[in-house]
Amino acid sequence: MRCEVIRVPASAPHDMKGVRALVEAGRLKPDEVIAVLGKTEGNGCVNDFTRGYAVSAFRAYMEEAVGKSAAHISYVMSGGTEGVLTPHFTIMSRSLEATETSSPDEKSLAIGVAHTRDFEPEEIGRMTQLQLVSEAVLEAMREAGIERAADVHFVQVKCPLLTTDVIHEAERQGKDVVTEDTYKSMGYSRGASALGVALALGEVDGASLTDEDICQSWDKFSSVASTSAGSELACCEVIVFGNASGANGPFFIEHEVMQDAIDGDALRRIIDKHPDAELVQVLAKAEADPSGFVRERRHTMLNDSDINHTRHARAVVGGVLAYVCGDPMIYVSGGAEHQGPAGGGPVAAIFKRANNDQ
Template identity: 35%
Template sequence: MGQAADGAVFRQRVMKSVQIHAFEMRSPDDTRALEQALEVGAIEGDEIVCILVKTEGNGLANDFTRALAEISLLSLLCRHLHLGRDDVEARISLICSGGTEGVLSPHMTVVCVSYQAGGTDVGSGPRLAFGHAHAQRVVHSGVGIDETAQRRAITAAVNQAMIKAGLYDHSAVHLVLVKAALPAGLEAGAQQQAKPALRAASALGVAVALAELSPEHLHDLSEVPRSAWSSRACVTAASDLACSEIVVFGNSPAWGGELVAGHTILADMLDSPSVARLLKQLGYDASPQLNAVDTAAVKAVVLKGEPPRSDIRGHRHTMWDDSDINALRHYRSAMGALLSGLLGCTRHYLSAGAEHQGPPGGANLCVIMQAPASPTHNAREP
């Protein structure tokens, strides 16, 4: 409660806000930095809603580092929150991805939601909002997954997450992360075969939820052309989930805090101007790189894409033909360098396997930063 100058008592405004913390990882099971932050109170365990992890594994079918990172995080969170594994998994989305080739740094990004009295004034503009939902795991049809059921389940879950976040305008959504659950009982080989269809159906579900595609054109998902895609989806497939998990980030005037998100489409692997334009929209200038103060304002970077099947601007490439290095590892290395050169930092969540996620040969990019006018950013010395 508060008191006005004339003595009248009024109810103090309370708003939700998102905080994001990034910690480097010395190994896939390194949770020491997060544990220390929890112990000293820099992070409240009850406020953690999502953790994104990039490990130094190969990011391919035999990458054990993702499971190792997830097990280590679950162990820490269960101890700290005094909860069982199922309860932790229901409250917190753990999304782990392998592949930190080139300049990329192994790290975790911890997303927290807190309540604050007073909040940010509406006049200061929309701030980062977060929503989380679950979708029932689809069953195996005998010849493959039920792609239509998966698409519909993801569409419904994205809508639910948007409502939880208070994001009622599709244009206010800047990123939808989907951790799609593979059907139970599939052997390892069958899992790998099912992943592309699962990612594709999930991405199309996001596109429908965000009004990027009409469901009337998606009767047979196997016939949907690659030219149909979502501009804000980032989908991974996992075999150890009881249900699919959906996380939505956007900007809303109903949320406080100092963070804002933006997204853009990269037309190809050389499209650094689109990244620079996105930074400009967020209030920053990469000419040719963010200065040290502005680099510190970068809180999360998520890119989803994969190498083009043909040339790059008329020139042949050999990423898909290299028998020594997987094409997706080539891709992460190249795109990590492009982003790091502009942003001046190397902690990026960069994921491949982009069926119906961004244009063919291009990519979806979301950047979350401190608002330029935020007190914390302005307090930094140049």
């Protein structure tokens, strides 16, 4: 297996010009694409339709380019490019072509995808979602050939949320939903998905988990989970990034955990370990510290009635990490419930080994 990662900037959520140019230049084979991560320039909240717009445009183009249905491709669009963050797409491809680009004693990037079934409204943000995400993570690991949890460095989950119409219909049927606040439903869905990742990778004790832990027990978290909620899907799409001995090629991934929103040293430590490798992409989560403080200094992100705290957090973390790596075209997603310690979050870096012409 050989996995590759390519970034392409976007002038709008539906902009396929850069993707088309890659295909025409022979740098991207449409039939090998397995997943797309996007940063779109919406508000990242419940009514951010740039996510669905981007998915629709990408799906239409890929089906045209492949010449048949491309239903196997996972699309994860994260809204919100506040501050200096650049709207873009990160395209992941996978082939079975044998290569000699890595030595037998080093592992290379492996990517696996899976998805859950569609959720009922009353299941979102609760143990059912958590358990099904856990199963999907394990399925994606098997598909990628990743044998150890320690070799998983980032797990991206796109999860559903509750809209007003869905909530009203559930109430009409006598079903109880986790919250009647659509914005809060994003947090519950992200939190349940993140704990599902933690369960799959052995980061939490599944026997002790209950519905009450979701978005309450902040000491329970995953160090590699990144979850993003949207109204454009009813299931959870899961993309697992790791390294595997059965993978080939020059790409590899590592991660660290940011302890707070300004912990740029976490990314710097990863980069400093690989001075001869090319940094291809940075993937990270951003969160406003629920305590209301960052390094004993008060912040107002949680009290701002004009701008949601997730938007503040994306701008801060995006700026910090862009400074460290020298590039604002990075993937930073807001809302890190159970994704890293409270107020912090995972950060991963994908590299390409030097002295490789492919």
